[in-house]
Amino acid sequence: MTGDLFAALRAPAIEPIADGATWLRAYADDDAVALIQAIEQVTTQSPFRQMQTPGGYTMSVAMSNCGELGWVTDRRGYRYQHEDPLLQQPWPTMPGIFLELAVRAAAAAGFNDFLPDACLINRYAPGARMSLHQDKNESDMAQPIVSVSLGLPATFLFGGAERADRPVRMRLESGDVVVWGGPARLRFHGVDTLAQGTHALTGECRYNLTFRKAG
Numbered sequence: 391m392t393g394d395l396f397a398a399l400r401a402p403a404i405e406p407i408a409d410g411a412t413w414l415r416a417y418a419d420d421d422a423v424a425l426i427q428a429i430e431q432v433t434t435q436s437p438f439r440q441m442q443t444p445g446g447y448t449m450s451v452a453m454s455n456c457g458e459l460g461w462v463t464d465r466r467g468y469r470y471q472h473e474d475p476l477l478q479q480p481w482p483t484m485p486g487i488f489l490e491l492a493v494r495a496a497a498a499a500g501f502n503d504f505l506p507d508a509c510l511i512n513r514y515a516p517g518a519r520m521s522l523h524q525d526k527n528e529s530d531m532a533q534p535i536v537s538v539s540l541g542l543p544a545t546f547l548f549g550g551a552e553r554a555d556r557p558v559r560m561r562l563e564s565g566d567v568v569v570w571g572g573p574a575r576l577r578f579h580g581v582d583t584l585a586q587g588t589h590a591l592t593g594e595c596r597y598n599l600t601f602r603k604a605g
């Protein structure tokens with residue numbers, strides 16, 4: 391023992407959450423500074439924006455993308471597309487540090503052939519939330535999704551196969567990576583309203599990266 395209680399609590403650990411879902415606690419801690427620099431580099435090109443839902447609401451979460459495909463929503467619906475609708479240009483290239491982390495995390499959870507072509511970058515300010523939904527816009531549901539949390543902690547809501555299933559609440563902290571595949575891939579999920587706070591790496595915000603094989 392080092393006697394460092396904080397370090398001991400954040401020791402990396404691999405925890406199965408449900409069939410197909412694996413929590414890699416603190417997995418991205420060593421890369422966090424470089425990941426945040428890469429987020430800044432990507433979003434200098436394709437800035438964060440609050441998109442419109444098909445129903446006409448403005449999302450509280452600000453989003454951008456990198457990689458070959460990016461997830462967008464507007465009055466016409468939810469979809470992946472090759473171009474940033476704001477710039478009418480291709481999304482920024484996926485930074486090497488993003489791709490390497492996503493591939494390594496997927497393999498640690500048993501998905502050895504994961505090669506993402508899309509990374510959605512979500513930015514939560516205090517008060518932002520994401521209501522319960524399923525991720526169904528990707529073409530191959532056998533491919534997992536890798537999610538990386540950075541900055542302020544959030545209460546993640548992990549639901550069931552039906553919207554009405556009561557979600558389990560999980561606290562996701564900076565550096566946590568979760569791999570969602572197999573039977574967990576189509577479960578409902580969301581993020582509870584982000585609490586006020588300041589994080590040493592990100593200030594008053596939480597970032598979440600989701601890596602997908604969308605096309």
Ligand code: MD3
Pocket residue numbers: 510512520525535537568570574575576577578579580581598600
């Ligand atoms: C469980 N993002 O962008 S990541 C999303 O924290 C999204 O920003 C949340 O849900 C966030 O679509 C949650 C965790 C996550 C991602 C995909 C999943 C959990 C999942 C797919 C299936 C089941």
Ligand code: FE
Pocket residue numbers: 523524525579
């Ligand atoms: Fe989702």
